[in-house]
Amino acid sequence: MSEERIKLGHGSGGILTRRLIEDTLLRYFRSPRLASLPDSALLELDGGRTAFTTDSYVVDPIFFPGGDIGSLAVFGTVNDLAVVGALPRYISCALMLEEGLPTAELERVLESMRRAAERANVEVVTGDTKVLPRGKADRLFINTAGLGVVPEGKPIPGGRARPGDAIIVSGPVGEHGAAVVSLREGLNLQSSVVSDCAPLTSVAQAVLGAARRVEFMRDLTRGGLATVMNEVTGPDRPGVLLDEARIPVRDEVRSICELLGLEPLYLACEGRLVAVVDPDSADDVLRSLHRIPGAEESRRIGHIVEDYPGRVALRTRLGTRRLLQMLSGEQLPRIC
Secondary structure, eight states, X not given: OOOOOOOGGGGSSSHHHHHHIIIIIHHHXXXXXXXXXXXXXXXXXXXXXXXXXXXXXXXXXXXETTEEHHHHHHHHHHHHHHTTTOEEEEEEEEEEEETTOOHHHHHHHHHHHHHHHHHHTOEEEEEEEEEEOTTSSOSEEEEEEEEEEOOTTOOOOOSOOOTTOEEEESSOOSHHHHHHXXXXXXXXXXXXXXXXXXXXXXXXXXXXXXXSOEEEEEEOOTTHHHHHHHHHOOTTSOEEEEEGGGSOOOHHHHHHHHHHTOXXXXXXXXXXXXXXXXXXXXXXXXXXXXTSTTOTTOEEEEEEESSSTTOEEEEOTTSOEEEOOOOOSOSSTTOO
């Protein structure tokens, strides 16, 4: 029996999370659909393609500028379906409530979930409720699962990125992480930075509709842009080169990062995706994204290169280059 213990860093979405999944969980769950660690499993049901996903939400605090744990749960599940090419249809809602939670807070979260589900065009169709003794939870945790339909004739993201492929992000990064941590640290900046929490279905469909090839698509959550970019590359694969000057980061997010010693490229987003597409389609993809509310600031931020095989490099504003590794610890616990 192993003497190792779980650390907060195992929930970061970074290298410790990857090791926990690959070295422990996958030894017990051997489904070939799980082996590639997709955001959602793609299943064949009655001759059609269905996407299935699940996620849990433990964000602290449960209410934050631009959202709350309820909207986060709905949009997070919807986005995991969207980035595999699915149109989200149904979700579940399982609530873990701490004894003593004010009913008014619960109803505020449920109303937020109702509005989010309506905005994302999904229906809550099943669920569960558990109550834990006071002190055995922290107010409210939520688990959601989702089902989506993959349209016939539409490509499914996935493949091996090739040198020259373009990397596109659908908007400024780090806003969710900055909004939560500014409230958590009492920085009194709630009015200037809000979470980017939003559904990505129309954004993902625009990418798939405009690109000839979509080799990779992910929503940017724990670990942020830098960590997700490390999923594009790996052993025996070409490298990634990002251009810092092209990566959209709002000034308010930069200020928070400077105050707290954080790196915006590792901050979580909850309404942004990154896609790797063929270079000939990059301009068409950007034109399609710029027509979508919330994606007007989409940018081409880098490309796949033969240099730096298996690694992610950043061309800094000073013209130097440095490596961006997968997040190795827990930068911000309970960010989603």
